[in-house]
Amino acid sequence: MIKLVVLDMAGTTVADDGLVERAFTQAIGEVGVAEDGAAFPGMLDYVRRTMGESKITVFRHLLDGDEDRAQQANQAFERAYAERVADGDCREIDGAAAAIRRLRDNDIKVALTTGFSETTQRQIIDALGWGGLTDLTLTPAQAGRGRPYPDMVLTALLRLGIDDVREVATVGDTAYDVRSGLRAGASIVAGVLTGAHDRAAFTEAGATHVLESVRDLLGLVLPAKEDLS
Template identity: 30%
Template sequence: MIQLITLDMAGTTVTDHHEVEACFAMAAQKSGLTVSDDRILAMQGLHKYFVFQTLWEEILGTTTHPEWQMRVDNSYRVFTEVLENHYLTHDITPTEGCLELFEYLHIHQIKIALTTGFYRKVCNIILEKLGWLEGLDDTHVGTASTTIQASITSDEVEKGRPHPFMIQKAMNLLHISDPQQVINVGDTPSDIQSGFAANCRLSVALSNGTHAADLLTPHNPSLLLGSLHELIPVLEDLRTRS
């Protein structure tokens, strides 16, 4: 029986018009980092500080370069300023089928945990604007009556995606011991990989987020769906067979 669904935020449960990529590209340009749009897209879903570490290492050739740390920190600082301003000043909406899925999960007492490569401040800006922060405690855990039951950011675990730690933290917070009772859902290759790393029952990919189907298929997701709405019949089938 499925007890928990872990879902990515930007592009999966939160509508994303490639604004994260745009914010990243703007921060890169402002901080002197040369990077292509395709490279930025390929690293979606990863912790953004790690992304800047990786990109500056590629440019400078090594992490021991005397300017590497300074450039990483500066790029990340500019990115956080751009990103926070964007989400504070723009509308934020759920993705297609998200609210319908949440309603189904509540009816069938399946817990909802949102995971994200964002850091806590930006995550909370988004959650608050959507009304999903209401009722969560200081550890960002809710109750059966809150919209979501847990929120986990990549800066709150040892390592972000593609590692399994955010999913495993959600399981621990919500007292789920068996990963075969968990379905992970996301719209990036790193989302898929984290679900497999956590040994989830299914690691589901969505093609209506940041990555099109042809970019997700090579990573062999358990299922490739067009929207969260399509997950409901999958869950219904699992429920009736359990």
């Protein structure tokens, strides 16, 4: 029986609509990498492949471990993303909030996790009116490390009083989400096709399930008698 569901945000419960790529383009430009420069296409490809990973970790890799530039780029990314959220360029994946409520109505705890900072996560939650929607929200800084490490999943388990990792389900739109869930020992580790990665990427990463949407998780974790309509 699943007692905790750990959900990713951007691409899983919150529509990305290219926000990450646009914020990245602005941020990397602030540390001297022009969009028409020779290095930019390779950097953007890396960002796409590592969607779901902690953003500061991505910038450290792209900027060859230059911590000052990585921190500057990360802060610029958070500002750029927040500006777009404030402008109303933020919406939920259809049915995500209703699915979360249905899970909690069935005594399943729900945690929202992200690779963003706590400030950006809070701005997204406020913009969507999701305050109090879940039992817990977590960022890499609050848990220790970001994906693909298991820290956020295990932190959610500990804070919410779950006794067994096999009582946990994880859902995300990237292979990094899948690896995090598997490393944590979750019994359901699902990829969703509403975000960055495709079915082949999830299969290669070892996902237990590939879902069209987070809404489809209900059919996996709720009792068979529960009306899913």
